Amino acid sequence: MAERNRQILLKARPKDRPGPEHFELAETPLPEIGKNEVLVRHRFLSLDPYMRGRMDDSASYAAPVPLGGVMEGECVGEVVESRHPGFAPGDWVGGARGWQLYSAAPGHTVQKLPAVEGVPPSAYLGVLGMPGTTAWVGVTEIGQPKPGETFVVAAASGAVGGIAGQIARRMGCRVIGIAGGAEKCRYVTEELGFDACLDHRGDLGRQLDEACPNGIDVYFENVGGAVLQAVFPRMRDFGRIAFCGMVADYNVRPLPPGPSLASVVRKRLRLQGFIVTDHPRAWPSWREHGAAWVRDGSLRWKEDMAEGLENAPAAFTGLLEGKNFGKLVVKL
Amino acid sequence: MAERNRQILLKARPKDRPGPEHFELAETPLPEIGKNEVLVRHRFLSLDPYMRGRMDDSASYAAPVPLGGVMEGECVGEVVESRHPGFAPGDWVGGARGWQLYSAAPGHTVQKLPAVEGVPPSAYLGVLGMPGTTAWVGVTEIGQPKPGETFVVAAASGAVGGIAGQIARRMGCRVIGIAGGAEKCRYVTEELGFDACLDHRGDLGRQLDEACPNGIDVYFENVGGAVLQAVFPRMRDFGRIAFCGMVADYNVRPLPPGPSLASVVRKRLRLQGFIVTDHPRAWPSWREHGAAWVRDGSLRWKEDMAEGLENAPAAFTGLLEGKNFGKLVVKL
Structure with a gap:
């Protein structure tokens, strides 16, 4: 050699x-x-x-x-x-x-x-590695959506967000993605099968109001920054936010402030961060479920x-x- | 009549x-x-x-x-x-x-x-009504402290905070109160038996660093505002915040921003709001525990x-x- x-x-x-x-x-x-x-x-x-x-x-x-x-x-x-x-x-x-x-x-x-x-x-x-397993943990263990709930996921065309939304949809949720640009949004709805996808380069607050008229039950957070600021006030009572990543803040120092947390009491929100490596049992569980859905073509x-x-x-x-x-x- | x-x-x-x-x-x-x-x-x-x-x-x-x-x-x-x-x-x-x-x-x-x-x-x-039951729910169901953990509670001389800290101490925690002024702080340590009490009118960040050199595992939030801003960056990995009230924000419009939530992922924090009326089973549970401790004089x-x-x-x-x-x- x-x-x-x-x-x-x-x-x-x-x-x-x-x-x-x-x-x-x-x-x-x-x-x-x-x-x-x-x-x-x-x-x-x-x-x-x-x-x-x-x-x-x-x-x-x-x-x-x-x-x-x-x-x-x-x-x-x-x-x-x-x-x-x-x-x-x-x-x-x-x-x-x-x-x-x-x-x-x-x-x-x-x-x-x-x-x-x-x-x-x-x-x-x-899809079957760290990003897919991250989506699996974040949806099933942290966000815990129930059938009929409205599930919003940021970076919806990304490696984690795209899988998270598809898992939530299989669990019976209405799934709204957020992505950057028309091409990614089209991919999220047409290829991944989300119910809608909003372009954060537009007026995200107004789009969220239209897509989620009754508010948001579960938000899968990959982004932070302005997207979180738009989503946060639209969370419903007993809403959950699975904090998976905050890419928008990774390169910003000092860190910008977050949303006011006054509504956390009033709405009984749960905000929870997680890291996939803390959840060793999720890896084999996801390999089993995910590989079957990859093979039969139902997971994109x-x-x-x-x-x-x-x-x-x-x-x-x-x-x-x-x-x-x-x-x-x-x-x- | x-x-x-x-x-x-x-x-x-x-x-x-x-x-x-x-x-x-x-x-x-x-x-x-x-x-x-x-x-x-x-x-x-x-x-x-x-x-x-x-x-x-x-x-x-x-x-x-x-x-x-x-x-x-x-x-x-x-x-x-x-x-x-x-x-x-x-x-x-x-x-x-x-x-x-x-x-x-x-x-x-x-x-x-x-x-x-x-x-x-x-x-x-x-003590046996809504404030006491609120403390009971917030500590046992939301904050869930473990023996040996550091438990910080705001408004520690108040109706909820004073009971919350005493419950956490019975659960084996090191309990640090936060209150306003020397008289209240003296009451919290001498009468309620907390391990320490910090005066938020002083430099709260420095006092927290001294009282909680390894950080904070559970924070029972009654206050919001500047106290939350001081506590938040000092939360430990897997820390929990039980959001019971945000008095500092009740009279402020527009609401001031909250802390950056970037650390929620990194530290795997859980922030959870609650309202005691959502927890009907806690009321009889607390009456039973609390009344016994009131009668024997161990709950102040x-x-x-x-x-x-x-x-x-x-x-x-x-x-x-x-x-x-x-x-x-x-x-x-």
């Missing part, structure tokens, strides 16, 4: 928006594997908004990426060499192996991916495929600006 | 702070009772912050008091005449009978109060007794400004 490893390192911590100056492409020798390790050639890398938080050194639920360290991220790839009895060359595996072409992975840090007809390997980074999703590790930083900054359309994956 | 009824009516809806111009004292004939009704001479009237909301005509969880209508409120009093088989003259009863001296109450709208040694009738307006509370129906409006506006010290009750 004459090939060398290539890695994207964190070069500097961004003050607000990340740019090319915060990343560095490095070439290193291929790693050597030890006992119970496998050498994985990563084929697809997932890019997700949470990675922005890992670039800061402030307190968070996970340790930051150290300066000069490999950017963190989930990959799927092929085993090319194995010193672990459970893996053989040619096996497809998934794991948090970072923004790089190769890694020497202890066997317990990767999961073998089942070869299921109709389920491509990259699906394990999206979209990938936005970038090409080449060297283009990951630009794709990632575009993701934070809402430029992607569908689950962002880099083909390595 | 030559005596006449006296009532406090809502004369005008306040724009912000209520004042004497929004109330009117009226004299009317004594009401006549019909079948299954009792005539009650109210002896004590409870004054509570929620009544401010009833003076507005905006959408709320309860209908507003109509202009010219009797102000709403809980009373305890004596039956002076009965056409209901379950009540006899001399019985003590409690019910939402309004700011007035007498009412003709259908039997099902009042509850007979048990004559328990060591439990004065006015206790059923405070304080009444702030105003005298005379005509002084209820001034006592009420003082309550909204934090002038009372203990559960505010008017002796009629």
